[in-house]
Amino acid sequence: MDVAWLARQIGDPSARGIAAALTDLIREGTVTAQTRLPTVRGLARELGVSSGTVAEAWSELRRHGMIRTDRRRGTVVLGPPDVPRPIRYERLGHWGDRLAIDLTIASPDTALLPPLEAALAAAAGAQGLNDYARETITPGLRAAVEPGWPFPARGWLAVGGGYEGVQLLCQTTALPGDRIAIEEPTGARLLDILERTGAQIIPVACDEHGPLPAALEQALRARPVAFVYQPRGQSPCGHAVTEERSAELAALLEPAKTLIVEDDGIGELSVSPMVSLGARFPDRTVLVRSYSKSHGPDLRIAVVGGAADAVERVRVLRSFGTGWTSRILQDTLAHLLGDAGVRERVAHAREVYARRRARLAAELAARGVRTGGRDGLALWVPVRDEPAALVTLAAHGISVAPGSRYVIGPAPRHHLRLATARLTDDPDELSALADVIALAATGGGRISPSP
Structure with missing residues (x-):
């Protein structure tokens, strides 16, 4: 031109x-x-x-x-302006109608979710509905979640799911060009969200116990405005932060002014205790806890609790749109959280999910494919060659998520992420599935275990 x-x-x-x-x-x-x-x-x-x-x-x-x-x-x-797309989240692959086993999305098993009818009826019959007063969180929901919150939160807000909570926090904290530190690998949608804000993503490497102190120390040299991580049930790797690791991270974060965003994506389905940096930094930590996988995705509910100024910025931004989350849905969740029968059902689901994950991990380990992590609804499986492994699995009617979706740049090792929440409980079927996954992972040879 x-x-x-x-x-x-x-x-x-x-x-x-x-x-x-x-x-x-x-x-x-x-x-x-x-x-x-x-x-x-x-x-x-x-x-x-x-x-x-x-x-x-x-x-x-x-x-x-x-x-x-x-x-x-x-x-x-490139062409006319277009709506930004969550490229990683949408890049699942399309293999036609031959696929019989979908291990792509870590969605809950509907048979393990609690029934909603009684809770919805109770919430719909509550007083104070059809009022345009913008209520950030209903008294009933706050009373249900506050006793189990891992630190004293000064700001509270109900939002339309965990990813919306993280997105709004990042959007109201980072300006285009600002830096945000995040563990790597991490949730594909989290990376899409950060790229949408125009922020520069600073990766923080992890091991079985969460973000590595040396990696966080290096990231903090770039002066990020926020640090986003998953304390437990980490997707895709299944990490859970220990008390010892949290103390190491806290020592590094002590002199910084970085906002700490904790994404508790599976919440009450996690088998690991919640270790929060908010116990040390309540004035600059915000926890986003989702209830979609534990109590029902159609509730579209997550609770944001923590630093008052960060939560207030999200409230102000939401006032341009929805303004508040449906009080019926909020009090439905409150009713579910207070129901002893529902608590037993969620505890049962937690045990089933953990058993399914552990069984597949054991089957793969017996075939020379060792996975990591101890928590969550997915397995992070090392493979010799990602594209070849995807094709092999698709040829056997199995769809999985490519590991490249969960990293910022080219990864030194190839992986696949396998959702485990809906795995079969039949031992023979699970054994046959593990045979195919091991074949795809190794290509007939040996591979190094996942770090």
């Missing part, structure tokens, strides 16, 4: 004006896909502005998926 021609199309040489002018040109088709744009310095010189002004405009266009920059071709137009 001729730099002088482009400069003449820009009436307002501010960063916003440059981005708006180019957006109009792309949207109307005057500038088409694959057009190579002028350099930042070249356009800045033609417009008589700083290179930083043009770079800011380019950043805005890049965030909306209209341009891409690479070293060989420079900055290239």
Whole structure:
């Protein structure tokens, strides 16, 4: 593209004006896909502005998926603006109708969920409904969750699921270009969320006990505005943070001002105790606890509790949209949490999920494929070659999630994530499944155990 021609199309040489002018040109088709744009310095010189002004405009266009920059071709137009997509979450693979066993999504077994009818009826009959007063959390739900919260929370909020809670916290904490530290590997949707905020992701390596102190220490040198991690039931690896590891992490976080976001994704289904950094840093820790997998995904409920200022920022942002979470759904969950029969049912589900996970892990270990972790609804399986393993499993009617979805960049080792919540309880069927997984993982050879 001729730099002088482009400069003449820009009436307002501010960063916003440059981005708006180019957006109009792309949207109307005057500038088409694959057009190579002028350099930042070249356009800045033609417009008589700083290179930083043009770079800011380019950043805005890049965030909306209209341009891409690479070293060989420079900055290239991709097309009109589009809605950002959760690429990792959507990259599950499509293998046709032959797949009979779906181990892709760690969704709960519906047979183990508590019935909702009585709780919904009780909540629907409560007083104070159909009021436009914006209630961040109902008194009943707060009374149900507060006694079991691992630290004294000064702010409370009910939101539409765990991922929404984490997304809103990151969105209200980080500005584009800010840095957020997060354990790696981690949830695919968490990485999608962080990329959507425009933040720079700083990976923190993990082992069986959670984030490694040395890795967190290095990440903190970049002065991240937030540290996001899963204290237990970690997806995809099944890590659970111990008291000793939490103390090591706390010593590193002590002098920092970083907001600590704890994602308790499976909540009461975890077999590990909750070890929270909020016990040491209640004024800058926020815990997001989801109840979707334990009490029902259609409730779409998670509770956010912790640092008052961080929770308040989320409340303010929500006031632009839904404003508050349905009081009927909040009090339905409160009723379930207070029901002794439901508590027994959730405890039973926790035992079943743990048994299914452990049995498959043992079957794979017997075949030379050793997995890690001790908690959660999935197994992190080391494989010799990820694409080949996916094809082998698909040929046998089995779908799993590629491990590359759960890391920020190229991983030194290949993995698959296998959801275990809905595994068969038939020993013969489980043995046959393990045979196929081991075949896909090893390719007929040996592989190193997962770190």
